[in-house]
Amino acid sequence: MRLRQLSAVLALVALIAPVACGSGKPTRRDDPIVSPNPTDPPVAIKRTAVDPKPLSDTITKGLAWLASHQLSTGGWGQGDEAGNLRANEKGTANVADTSMALLAFLRAGNNPRTGKHMNTVQRGLEFVISEIEASDKESLYVSSVRGTRVQSKIGEFADTFAALMMLTEARDSMRDGVANARLDAALKKVVYKVEKNQRANGSWDDKGWAPVLSQALAAKSLNRAAQSGTTVSKQVLDRVEAQAAGDEGESGGAGVEIYGKSAKPSTMRDTAMRKKAKVETMKKEAAKHKPQPLNQSPGSVPTAAEIAAADKDADASVKAAVETERALIARLDDPRFVSGFGNNGGEEFLSYLLISETLVQRGDDDWRKWDAAIGKLVDKVQNEDGSWTGHHCITGRTFCTAAALLVLMGDRTPAPSAVIAS
Numbered sequence: 001m002r003l004r005q006l007s008a009v010l011a012l013v014a015l016i017a018p019v020a021c022g023s024g025k026p027t028r029r030d031d032p033i034v035s036p037n038p039t040d041p042p043v044a045i046k047r048t049a050v051d052p053k054p055l056s057d058t059i060t061k062g063l064a065w066l067a068s069h070q071l072s073t074g075g076w077g078q079g080d081e082a083g084n085l086r087a088n089e090k091g092t093a094n095v096a097d098t099s100m101a102l103l104a105f106l107r108a109g110n111n112p113r114t115g116k117h118m119n120t121v122q123r124g125l126e127f128v129i130s131e132i133e134a135s136d137k138e139s140l141y142v143s144s145v146r147g148t149r150v151q152s153k154i155g156e157f158a159d160t161f162a163a164l165m166m167l168t169e170a171r172d173s174m175r176d177g178v179a180n181a182r183l184d185a186a187l188k189k190v191v192y193k194v195e196k197n198q199r200a201n202g203s204w205d206d207k208g209w210a211p212v213l214s215q216a217l218a219a220k221s222l223n224r225a226a227q228s229g230t231t232v233s234k235q236v237l238d239r240v241e242a243q244a245a246g247d248e249g250e251s252g253g254a255g256v257e258i259y260g261k262s263a264k265p266s267t268m269r270d271t272a273m274r275k276k277a278k279v280e281t282m283k284k285e286a287a288k289h290k291p292q293p294l295n296q297s298p299g300s301v302p303t304a305a306e307i308a309a310a311d312k313d314a315d316a317s318v319k320a321a322v323e324t325e326r327a328l329i330a331r332l333d334d335p336r337f338v339s340g341f342g343n344n345g346g347e348e349f350l351s352y353l354l355i356s357e358t359l360v361q362r363g364d365d366d367w368r369k370w371d372a373a374i375g376k377l378v379d380k381v382q383n384e385d386g387s388w389t390g391h392h393c394i395t396g397r398t399f400c401t402a403a404a405l406l407v408l409m410g411d412r413t414p415a416p417s418a419v420i421a422s
Helices: 002-016 057-068 095-107 118-134 149-154 158-170 177-196 211-227 234-245 257-288 304-331 346-359 365-380 397-408
Strands: none
Touching: 057 095, 057 397, 095 118, 095 149, 095 158, 095 397, 118 158, 118 177, 149 158, 149 211, 149 346, 158 177, 158 211, 177 211, 211 234, 211 257, 211 346, 234 257, 257 304, 257 346, 304 346, 346 365, 346 397, 365 397
16 A cells, blocks of 8 residues: 555656756767776675666666766766856866766766776766865865855755765775775865864754755765775764754755655664674674784774674664654655655755665665655656756756666665664
Protein backbone atom coordinates (compact mmCIF):
# COMPACT_ATOMS: atom_id res chain seq x y z
CA MET A 1 0.00 0.00 0.00
CA ARG A 2 2.79 2.42 0.91
CA LEU A 3 4.47 1.84 -2.46
CA ARG A 4 1.28 2.65 -4.38
CA GLN A 5 0.73 5.76 -2.25
CA LEU A 6 4.30 6.98 -2.68
CA SER A 7 4.24 6.34 -6.43
CA ALA A 8 1.03 8.34 -6.73
CA VAL A 9 2.50 11.20 -4.72
CA LEU A 10 5.63 11.41 -6.85
CA ALA A 11 3.65 11.13 -10.08
CA LEU A 12 1.63 14.16 -8.98
CA VAL A 13 4.79 16.09 -8.14
CA ALA A 14 6.26 15.29 -11.57
CA LEU A 15 3.28 16.87 -13.27
CA ILE A 16 4.02 20.18 -11.55
CA ALA A 17 7.41 20.63 -13.26
CA PRO A 18 7.13 21.02 -17.05
CA VAL A 19 9.92 19.72 -19.26
CA ALA A 20 12.11 22.41 -20.80
CA CYS A 21 14.44 22.11 -23.77
CA GLY A 22 17.45 23.92 -25.13
CA SER A 23 21.22 23.74 -24.99
CA GLY A 24 24.21 25.89 -24.19
CA LYS A 25 27.30 26.34 -26.34
CA PRO A 26 30.32 26.00 -24.06
CA THR A 27 33.89 26.37 -25.16
CA ARG A 28 35.50 22.95 -25.62
CA ARG A 29 38.99 22.03 -24.49
CA ASP A 30 41.12 20.31 -27.12
CA ASP A 31 44.37 20.01 -25.19
CA PRO A 32 45.65 16.42 -25.11
CA ILE A 33 45.34 14.56 -21.83
CA VAL A 34 48.15 12.25 -20.76
CA SER A 35 47.00 8.65 -20.33
CA PRO A 36 47.26 7.06 -16.87
CA ASN A 37 50.29 4.91 -16.15
CA PRO A 38 49.23 1.27 -16.61
CA THR A 39 51.79 0.15 -14.02
CA ASP A 40 50.06 2.08 -11.24
CA PRO A 41 47.76 0.03 -8.96
CA PRO A 42 44.07 -0.06 -9.94
CA VAL A 43 41.57 2.19 -8.22
CA ALA A 44 39.79 0.47 -5.34
CA ILE A 45 36.10 -0.28 -5.89
CA LYS A 46 33.87 1.71 -3.56
CA ARG A 47 31.66 -0.33 -1.23
CA THR A 48 27.90 0.28 -1.43
CA ALA A 49 25.05 -0.75 0.85
CA VAL A 50 23.11 -2.43 -1.98
CA ASP A 51 24.03 -3.92 -5.33
CA PRO A 52 23.98 -1.04 -7.84
CA LYS A 53 21.77 -1.28 -10.89
CA PRO A 54 23.31 -0.93 -14.36
CA LEU A 55 23.38 2.64 -15.64
CA SER A 56 20.11 3.46 -17.38
CA ASP A 57 19.76 5.28 -20.70
CA THR A 58 18.51 8.28 -18.74
CA ILE A 59 21.74 8.41 -16.73
CA THR A 60 23.95 7.83 -19.77
CA LYS A 61 22.21 10.65 -21.61
CA GLY A 62 22.57 13.01 -18.64
CA LEU A 63 26.28 12.27 -18.29
CA ALA A 64 26.78 12.94 -21.98
CA TRP A 65 25.09 16.32 -21.60
CA LEU A 66 27.37 17.24 -18.71
CA ALA A 67 30.47 16.12 -20.60
CA SER A 68 29.52 18.22 -23.62
CA HIS A 69 29.10 21.33 -21.44
CA GLN A 70 32.47 21.26 -19.68
CA LEU A 71 34.19 24.61 -20.15
CA SER A 72 37.69 25.25 -21.46
CA THR A 73 38.94 25.72 -17.89
CA GLY A 74 37.92 22.17 -17.03
CA GLY A 75 35.09 23.29 -14.77
CA TRP A 76 31.39 23.84 -15.25
CA GLY A 77 29.36 27.03 -15.13
CA GLN A 78 25.89 27.57 -13.73
CA GLY A 79 23.98 26.70 -16.89
CA ASP A 80 21.59 28.39 -19.26
CA GLU A 81 18.71 28.90 -16.84
CA ALA A 82 20.69 30.08 -13.82
CA GLY A 83 18.91 33.44 -13.93
CA ASN A 84 20.09 37.04 -14.31
CA LEU A 85 23.57 36.07 -15.48
CA ARG A 86 25.88 38.83 -16.60
CA ALA A 87 27.53 38.39 -19.96
CA ASN A 88 30.74 36.88 -18.54
CA GLU A 89 29.11 34.56 -15.99
CA LYS A 90 27.71 31.94 -18.33
CA GLY A 91 31.21 30.90 -19.31
CA THR A 92 32.69 31.18 -15.80
CA ALA A 93 33.27 27.89 -14.01
CA ASN A 94 32.66 27.59 -10.29
CA VAL A 95 33.61 24.98 -7.71
CA ALA A 96 30.13 24.00 -6.50
CA ASP A 97 28.67 23.20 -9.91
CA THR A 98 31.90 21.49 -10.95
CA SER A 99 32.05 19.36 -7.81
CA MET A 100 28.45 18.22 -8.24
CA ALA A 101 29.11 17.30 -11.87
CA LEU A 102 32.25 15.38 -10.90
CA LEU A 103 30.36 13.48 -8.19
CA ALA A 104 27.93 12.28 -10.85
CA PHE A 105 30.78 11.04 -13.05
CA LEU A 106 32.53 9.39 -10.11
CA ARG A 107 29.38 7.57 -8.99
CA ALA A 108 28.89 6.33 -12.55
CA GLY A 109 32.30 4.63 -12.42
CA ASN A 110 34.50 7.26 -14.03
CA ASN A 111 37.74 8.56 -12.54
CA PRO A 112 41.01 9.93 -13.96
CA ARG A 113 42.26 6.39 -14.60
CA THR A 114 39.26 4.63 -16.09
CA GLY A 115 35.82 5.06 -17.62
CA LYS A 116 34.39 6.60 -20.77
CA HIS A 117 34.61 10.07 -19.22
CA MET A 118 38.01 9.75 -17.52
CA ASN A 119 39.46 12.77 -19.35
CA THR A 120 36.43 14.84 -18.39
CA VAL A 121 36.96 13.90 -14.74
CA GLN A 122 40.69 14.62 -14.95
CA ARG A 123 40.07 18.13 -16.28
CA GLY A 124 37.39 18.82 -13.69
CA LEU A 125 39.57 17.70 -10.80
CA GLU A 126 42.43 19.82 -12.09
CA PHE A 127 40.12 22.85 -12.03
CA VAL A 128 38.83 22.23 -8.48
CA ILE A 129 42.25 21.44 -7.03
CA SER A 130 43.78 24.52 -8.68
CA GLU A 131 41.02 26.73 -7.25
CA ILE A 132 41.61 25.35 -3.75
CA GLU A 133 45.38 25.79 -4.05
CA ALA A 134 44.89 29.43 -5.08
CA SER A 135 42.53 30.16 -2.18
CA ASP A 136 43.68 31.75 1.08
CA LYS A 137 44.58 29.62 4.08
CA GLU A 138 42.13 30.83 6.71
CA SER A 139 38.72 31.75 5.28
CA LEU A 140 36.00 29.27 4.32
CA TYR A 141 36.16 30.27 0.66
CA VAL A 142 37.82 27.91 -1.83
CA SER A 143 37.32 30.13 -4.86
CA SER A 144 37.20 33.79 -5.83
CA VAL A 145 33.89 33.31 -7.68
CA ARG A 146 31.07 35.00 -5.77
CA GLY A 147 27.35 35.48 -6.17
CA THR A 148 26.42 32.28 -7.97
CA ARG A 149 22.86 31.02 -7.89
CA VAL A 150 23.83 28.06 -5.71
CA GLN A 151 25.61 30.32 -3.20
CA SER A 152 22.70 32.73 -2.93
CA LYS A 153 20.16 29.96 -2.44
CA ILE A 154 21.75 27.40 -0.10
CA GLY A 155 24.73 29.29 1.33
CA GLU A 156 27.81 31.17 0.21
CA PHE A 157 30.13 28.30 1.18
CA ALA A 158 28.31 25.56 -0.74
CA ASP A 159 31.38 25.36 -3.01
CA THR A 160 33.56 24.40 -0.05
CA PHE A 161 31.32 21.63 1.21
CA ALA A 162 30.61 20.18 -2.24
CA ALA A 163 34.34 20.16 -3.01
CA LEU A 164 35.13 18.37 0.25
CA MET A 165 32.63 15.61 -0.47
CA MET A 166 33.80 15.22 -4.06
CA LEU A 167 37.51 15.13 -3.21
CA THR A 168 36.85 12.49 -0.56
CA GLU A 169 35.28 10.23 -3.18
CA ALA A 170 38.07 10.93 -5.67
CA ARG A 171 40.88 9.98 -3.29
CA ASP A 172 43.49 7.52 -4.57
CA SER A 173 42.09 7.60 -8.10
CA MET A 174 44.48 10.08 -9.68
CA ARG A 175 46.90 9.10 -12.46
CA ASP A 176 50.05 8.83 -10.37
CA GLY A 177 51.33 9.17 -6.83
CA VAL A 178 52.23 12.83 -7.22
CA ALA A 179 48.70 13.68 -8.35
CA ASN A 180 47.19 11.67 -5.48
CA ALA A 181 49.39 13.58 -3.02
CA ARG A 182 48.27 16.86 -4.55
CA LEU A 183 44.60 15.91 -4.16
CA ASP A 184 45.20 14.88 -0.54
CA ALA A 185 46.85 18.22 0.18
CA ALA A 186 43.84 20.06 -1.25
CA LEU A 187 41.51 17.86 0.78
CA LYS A 188 43.39 18.56 4.00
CA LYS A 189 43.37 22.29 3.27
CA VAL A 190 39.60 22.27 2.90
CA VAL A 191 39.13 20.24 6.09
CA TYR A 192 41.25 22.79 7.96
CA LYS A 193 39.17 25.67 6.59
CA VAL A 194 35.93 23.95 7.57
CA GLU A 195 37.18 23.12 11.07
CA LYS A 196 38.56 26.61 11.69
CA ASN A 197 35.37 28.38 10.66
CA GLN A 198 32.78 26.24 12.39
CA ARG A 199 30.63 28.12 14.88
CA ALA A 200 30.19 26.93 18.47
CA ASN A 201 26.64 25.76 17.66
CA GLY A 202 27.94 23.40 14.94
CA SER A 203 26.92 25.52 11.94
CA TRP A 204 28.91 27.57 9.43
CA ASP A 205 26.68 29.95 7.59
CA ASP A 206 23.07 31.10 7.94
CA LYS A 207 23.03 33.18 4.78
CA GLY A 208 21.16 32.14 1.68
CA TRP A 209 17.55 31.20 1.09
CA ALA A 210 17.70 27.60 2.42
CA PRO A 211 21.03 27.20 4.26
CA VAL A 212 19.87 23.99 5.96
CA LEU A 213 20.81 22.20 2.72
CA SER A 214 24.32 23.65 2.77
CA GLN A 215 24.62 22.59 6.41
CA ALA A 216 23.65 19.05 5.38
CA LEU A 217 26.36 19.06 2.70
CA ALA A 218 28.90 20.23 5.29
CA ALA A 219 27.92 17.49 7.73
CA LYS A 220 27.93 14.82 5.04
CA SER A 221 31.30 15.87 3.65
CA LEU A 222 32.95 15.84 7.08
CA ASN A 223 31.51 12.48 8.06
CA ARG A 224 32.48 10.95 4.72
CA ALA A 225 35.98 12.38 4.99
CA ALA A 226 36.40 10.91 8.48
CA GLN A 227 34.99 7.57 7.33
CA SER A 228 37.52 7.41 4.51
CA GLY A 229 40.50 7.97 6.79
CA THR A 230 40.99 11.74 6.69
CA THR A 231 41.69 13.22 10.11
CA VAL A 232 38.76 15.38 11.24
CA SER A 233 38.46 17.06 14.63
CA LYS A 234 36.25 15.11 17.06
CA GLN A 235 34.96 18.38 18.48
CA VAL A 236 33.85 19.51 15.03
CA LEU A 237 32.09 16.20 14.38
CA ASP A 238 30.41 16.23 17.81
CA ARG A 239 29.12 19.74 17.14
CA VAL A 240 27.73 18.60 13.78
CA GLU A 241 25.79 15.80 15.45
CA ALA A 242 24.51 18.00 18.27
CA GLN A 243 23.37 20.67 15.82
CA ALA A 244 21.41 18.14 13.77
CA ALA A 245 19.88 16.45 16.80
CA GLY A 246 18.82 19.70 18.45
CA ASP A 247 16.04 22.14 17.72
CA GLU A 248 18.11 23.83 15.00
CA GLY A 249 18.53 20.62 13.03
CA GLU A 250 15.72 21.48 10.61
CA SER A 251 15.92 25.28 10.72
CA GLY A 252 16.95 27.37 7.74
CA GLY A 253 14.67 25.61 5.29
CA ALA A 254 12.91 28.71 3.92
CA GLY A 255 9.62 27.38 5.26
CA VAL A 256 9.79 24.36 2.92
CA GLU A 257 9.39 21.28 5.08
CA ILE A 258 11.20 18.75 2.93
CA TYR A 259 14.45 20.73 3.02
CA GLY A 260 14.90 20.43 6.77
CA LYS A 261 13.37 16.97 7.10
CA SER A 262 15.72 15.59 4.44
CA ALA A 263 18.77 17.34 5.91
CA LYS A 264 18.42 16.17 9.51
CA PRO A 265 18.16 12.41 8.83
CA SER A 266 21.06 12.70 6.40
CA THR A 267 23.36 14.06 9.09
CA MET A 268 22.14 11.63 11.73
CA ARG A 269 22.62 8.63 9.45
CA ASP A 270 26.09 9.69 8.27
CA THR A 271 27.13 10.31 11.87
CA ALA A 272 25.95 6.87 12.93
CA MET A 273 27.73 5.25 9.98
CA ARG A 274 30.96 7.03 10.87
CA LYS A 275 30.80 5.94 14.49
CA LYS A 276 30.03 2.34 13.60
CA ALA A 277 32.93 2.33 11.17
CA LYS A 278 35.21 3.64 13.91
CA VAL A 279 34.19 0.85 16.26
CA GLU A 280 34.99 -1.77 13.61
CA THR A 281 38.39 -0.15 13.04
CA MET A 282 39.11 -0.16 16.78
CA LYS A 283 38.20 -3.85 17.04
CA LYS A 284 40.44 -4.77 14.13
CA GLU A 285 43.32 -2.77 15.57
CA ALA A 286 42.93 -4.42 18.97
CA ALA A 287 42.77 -7.88 17.39
CA LYS A 288 46.12 -7.31 15.69
CA HIS A 289 47.85 -6.88 19.05
CA LYS A 290 46.62 -9.83 21.10
CA PRO A 291 48.41 -10.42 23.31
CA GLN A 292 49.67 -6.87 23.57
CA PRO A 293 53.48 -6.67 23.19
CA LEU A 294 55.41 -5.56 26.25
CA ASN A 295 56.94 -2.66 24.33
CA GLN A 296 53.56 -1.40 23.12
CA SER A 297 53.17 2.25 24.08
CA PRO A 298 50.15 2.99 26.31
CA GLY A 299 47.10 4.23 24.44
CA SER A 300 48.29 3.17 20.98
CA VAL A 301 46.00 0.12 20.94
CA PRO A 302 42.29 0.47 21.85
CA THR A 303 41.38 -1.18 25.14
CA ALA A 304 38.25 -3.26 25.70
CA ALA A 305 36.79 -0.43 27.78
CA GLU A 306 37.44 2.14 25.05
CA ILE A 307 35.85 -0.10 22.43
CA ALA A 308 32.81 -0.70 24.63
CA ALA A 309 32.38 3.04 25.22
CA ALA A 310 32.66 3.80 21.49
CA ASP A 311 30.18 1.02 20.70
CA LYS A 312 27.67 2.38 23.21
CA ASP A 313 28.02 5.87 21.76
CA ALA A 314 27.55 4.53 18.23
CA ASP A 315 24.44 2.58 19.26
CA ALA A 316 22.92 5.76 20.68
CA SER A 317 23.57 7.56 17.39
CA VAL A 318 22.04 4.65 15.46
CA LYS A 319 18.90 4.82 17.59
CA ALA A 320 18.59 8.57 17.03
CA ALA A 321 19.12 8.14 13.29
CA VAL A 322 16.46 5.45 12.98
CA GLU A 323 13.92 7.51 14.90
CA THR A 324 14.55 10.52 12.66
CA GLU A 325 14.22 8.37 9.55
CA ARG A 326 10.88 7.00 10.70
CA ALA A 327 9.56 10.53 10.97
CA LEU A 328 10.80 11.27 7.45
CA ILE A 329 9.33 8.08 5.95
CA ALA A 330 5.96 8.89 7.47
CA ARG A 331 5.86 12.14 5.46
CA LEU A 332 6.65 10.63 2.06
CA ASP A 333 2.99 9.82 1.35
CA ASP A 334 2.03 13.51 1.48
CA PRO A 335 2.20 15.16 -1.98
CA ARG A 336 2.50 18.62 -0.42
CA PHE A 337 5.59 17.49 1.46
CA VAL A 338 7.27 15.82 -1.52
CA SER A 339 6.52 18.71 -3.89
CA GLY A 340 8.67 21.02 -1.73
CA PHE A 341 8.36 24.60 -2.92
CA GLY A 342 5.70 23.54 -5.40
CA ASN A 343 7.83 22.61 -8.40
CA ASN A 344 11.26 21.14 -9.04
CA GLY A 345 14.20 23.40 -8.32
CA GLY A 346 17.75 22.42 -7.48
CA GLU A 347 16.74 22.43 -3.83
CA GLU A 348 14.16 19.71 -4.48
CA PHE A 349 16.65 17.56 -6.39
CA LEU A 350 19.16 18.03 -3.55
CA SER A 351 16.53 17.10 -0.96
CA TYR A 352 15.65 13.97 -2.93
CA LEU A 353 19.36 13.15 -3.04
CA LEU A 354 19.70 13.48 0.74
CA ILE A 355 16.70 11.20 1.23
CA SER A 356 18.08 8.62 -1.20
CA GLU A 357 21.53 8.62 0.40
CA THR A 358 19.92 8.16 3.81
CA LEU A 359 17.44 5.41 2.99
CA VAL A 360 19.83 3.37 0.81
CA GLN A 361 22.00 2.68 3.85
CA ARG A 362 19.04 0.84 5.37
CA GLY A 363 18.71 -1.35 2.27
CA ASP A 364 15.14 -2.26 3.23
CA ASP A 365 11.66 -2.01 1.71
CA ASP A 366 11.42 1.70 2.52
CA TRP A 367 14.53 2.28 0.41
CA ARG A 368 13.32 0.16 -2.48
CA LYS A 369 9.93 1.87 -2.55
CA TRP A 370 11.46 5.34 -2.47
CA ASP A 371 14.08 4.52 -5.10
CA ALA A 372 11.52 3.13 -7.54
CA ALA A 373 9.13 6.04 -7.10
CA ILE A 374 11.65 8.88 -7.15
CA GLY A 375 13.37 7.30 -10.14
CA LYS A 376 10.15 7.53 -12.13
CA LEU A 377 9.69 11.18 -11.16
CA VAL A 378 13.22 12.20 -12.12
CA ASP A 379 13.09 10.23 -15.37
CA LYS A 380 9.86 11.98 -16.32
CA VAL A 381 11.22 15.52 -16.02
CA GLN A 382 14.46 15.02 -17.95
CA ASN A 383 14.83 17.40 -20.89
CA GLU A 384 15.07 16.01 -24.40
CA ASP A 385 18.76 16.94 -24.59
CA GLY A 386 19.58 14.89 -21.48
CA SER A 387 19.73 17.74 -18.95
CA TRP A 388 17.44 18.74 -16.11
CA THR A 389 16.24 22.29 -15.42
CA GLY A 390 15.13 23.83 -12.16
CA HIS A 391 11.91 25.83 -12.16
CA HIS A 392 12.61 28.01 -9.13
CA CYS A 393 15.62 29.29 -7.18
CA ILE A 394 18.49 26.97 -8.26
CA THR A 395 17.48 26.78 -11.90
CA GLY A 396 20.86 26.24 -13.57
CA ARG A 397 21.16 23.09 -15.62
CA THR A 398 24.56 22.02 -14.32
CA PHE A 399 23.53 21.71 -10.68
CA CYS A 400 20.08 20.31 -11.46
CA THR A 401 21.43 17.76 -13.94
CA ALA A 402 24.16 16.59 -11.58
CA ALA A 403 21.81 16.37 -8.59
CA ALA A 404 19.16 14.53 -10.62
CA LEU A 405 21.76 12.02 -11.82
CA LEU A 406 22.94 11.47 -8.25
CA VAL A 407 19.33 10.77 -7.19
CA LEU A 408 19.06 8.14 -9.94
CA MET A 409 22.37 6.65 -8.74
CA GLY A 410 21.40 6.58 -5.08
CA ASP A 411 22.26 2.87 -5.00
CA ARG A 412 25.88 3.85 -5.74
CA THR A 413 26.25 5.92 -2.56
CA PRO A 414 29.45 4.94 -0.72
CA ALA A 415 28.91 2.84 2.38
CA PRO A 416 32.23 2.51 4.22
CA SER A 417 30.79 0.65 7.21
CA ALA A 418 28.23 -2.11 7.76
CA VAL A 419 24.62 -1.31 6.94
CA ILE A 420 22.74 -0.20 10.04
CA ALA A 421 19.50 -2.10 10.54
CA SER A 422 16.31 -0.08 10.77
